[in-house]
Amino acid sequence: MSRKTLIPIGPYHPLQEEPELFKLYCDGEIVRDIKWETGYNHRGIEKLSESKTYDQVFFLVERICGICSTSHPFAFANAVEEIAGIEITDRAKYIRSIIGELERIHSHLLWVGLAGHFLGYNTVFMWAWKYREPVLDLFEMITGNRNSYAMFKVGGVRRDIENSKIESIRKVMSDVKKKTDLLAGAVMDDPVIHARTKGVGILTKQDVMDFAAVGPTARASGVAIDVRKDDPYAAYPLVNWKVITATEGDVFAKAQVRLLEMYESISIIEQCLEGLKKEKEGEINVKVKEIPAGMATGRAEAPRGEVFHFVVSDGSNSPARHKIRAPSYVNIATFRKSCIGQTIADATITLAAVDPCYCCTERLATAYDFDSGEKIMNARELINMSVEKTAEIRKTIR
Amino acid sequence: MGFKDFCFRKSLWVFHFGGASCNNCDIEILDCLTPRHDLERFGILLVGSIRHADVLLVNGSINQRDKERLIEIYNQAPKPIKVVAIGACGCTGGIFAEGMTFAGPVDKIIPVDAYIPGCPPKPEAIIAGIVKLAKG
Numbered sequence: 321m322s323r324k325t326l327i328p329i330g331p332y333h334p335l336q337e338e339p340e341l342f343k344l345y346c347d348g349e350i351v352r353d354i355k356w357e358t359g360y361n362h363r364g365i366e367k368l369s370e371s372k373t374y375d376q377v378f379f380l381v382e383r384i385c386g387i388c389s390t391s392h393p394f395a396f397a398n399a400v401e402e403i404a405g406i407e408i409t410d411r412a413k414y415i416r417s418i419i420g421e422l423e424r425i426h427s428h429l430l431w432v433g434l435a436g437h438f439l440g441y442n443t444v445f446m447w448a449w450k451y452r453e454p455v456l457d458l459f460e461m462i463t464g465n466r467n468s469y470a471m472f473k474v475g476g477v478r479r480d481i482e483n484s485k486i487e488s489i490r491k492v493m494s495d496v497k498k499k500t501d502l503l504a505g506a507v508m509d510d511p512v513i514h515a516r517t518k519g520v521g522i523l524t525k526q527d528v529m530d531f532a533a534v535g536p537t538a539r540a541s542g543v544a545i546d547v548r549k550d551d552p553y554a555a556y557p558l559v560n561w562k563v564i565t566a567t568e569g570d571v572f573a574k575a576q577v578r579l580l581e582m583y584e585s586i587s588i589i590e591q592c593l594e595g596l597k598k599e600k601e602g603e604i605n606v607k608v609k610e611i612p613a614g615m616a617t618g619r620a621e622a623p624r625g626e627v628f629h630f631v632v633s634d635g636s637n638s639p640a641r642h643k644i645r646a647p648s649y650v651n652i653a654t655f656r657k658s659c660i661g662q663t664i665a666d667a668t669i670t671l672a673a674v675d676p677c678y679c680c681t682e683r684l685a686t687a688y689d690f691d692s693g694e695k696i697m698n699a700r701e702l703i704n705m706s707v708e709k710t711a712e713i714r715k716t717i718r
Numbered sequence: 719m720g721f722k723d724f725c726f727r728k729s730l731w732v733f734h735f736g737g738a739s740c741n742n743c744d745i746e747i748l749d750c751l752t753p754r755h756d757l758e759r760f761g762i763l764l765v766g767s768i769r770h771a772d773v774l775l776v777n778g779s780i781n782q783r784d785k786e787r788l789i790e791i792y793n794q795a796p797k798p799i800k801v802v803a804i805g806a807c808g809c810t811g812g813i814f815a816e817g818m819t820f821a822g823p824v825d826k827i828i829p830v831d832a833y834i835p836g837c838p839p840k841p842e843a844i845i846a847g848i849v850k851l852a853k854g
Contacts, residue, residue, distance in 0.1 A: 331787065338736055338744065339784065359783050361738045364817040371816065383813055386742025386838065430745065433752075449752035467742045467838050 369642040391622030393472035395629040399618025411599035412476040414592040417555035421585040426455040427623035451499040476605035517572040521658040521670030535625020541569035547621040559591040571673040729761030733771035739778025742838035743805040777804040779814040785821040792828045806837040
């Protein structure tokens, strides 16, 4: 076997916003193996969550990831409301869905921009981020902050969307739709983008099944998996929309799925705004007295796929155990299929096509090298803390 | 005005170190460079290597794994370098200060010249911070 060149990307690399380390083992131009190392973003959120009350946990889980800062509270709220058997009002459901879909639009625009940047199309990057700004302005109008919205609580939402604001939201949505047309046209019709992305980083349907990939990554390979349809929550069963899929599984299909999903999101928001008009203003909360003992899972469809929260309650005012699984955690593993055999230049866009999000993912304190079985991470303290954490959880559950 | 201050007046080149953050500050920093705010008109440029940089932006709470790398990157930086701590996590540790992997706010690890608080700070706040830094 010929000698392989190791190309490290990261941990602090201009290509990435977030710290993570990829090791590409290359033979000439071709990537033969890939390994990755994370842990630069570990913050011990699950442990922190146990020290906070149910109201405070929302602020914490919102800061798992700034881009999906609605999906995590969404899943957590679903879990806690299932434990307590709370049915929220329709107005709160609509507001939750509107915030969730606005987030999807801004996240997909962000991804289109970054993907353009990785391909060398800085114009696409600048455009997409420019058209993202009105969506962030909407967030600022509705919630008071551009990124962390603090909209969710057990039993409803914290702030109402007054009926007087509906028109301005609708106006921004029609603007965003026009800009999406423009962007989709620019991306879908460009022969160079076709050449760079078609047939690159292919994931077959079987690969997706094997790696249990979720979200747009799975949908681009023909697996119609979407929590909003499979396990309906909030206002999604009340509105009409369809799951977007593609069959090719390459980078182009992933871009296509994301762009078409934005249209669905806009349509969901418009229907939710119609629904809001029928409900009485101000009915956004139901009274929650206590969270009984029990356990439940909550799921929500983040822009990147399924967010999974498992909450154990012992009847006190804070969770006894809180387990989080973010979509990138399973999607990152698909790199072993999609990257190997590509050229180095294609590897970057393939890595980016999954829209990996490391601040979501990093729940794990140790990782193992699959081939040699040796520990990759050498931060001893982290491992010891993980062991201690398990011991403590055992105590609480018993 | 000394020679060092003069050097920091214009065209600050920026290296971005994202610690254990939630990504909010990262995307707001990128947002500063995109058309609405467009920091590049002042010659402010995000560079790929700390060896080219005048300013080191640090955001996110620093965990034990990041700590040694932050120190290493600071040591590699050409001096004088201005260090800016961005966001609640960069300034104090924020919501993650009680976390089990937290290794201290940025100013406990390397010297910091400017703090831009907020969770996340708006792009306007980041620009205001950088302008104050450039004015000395």
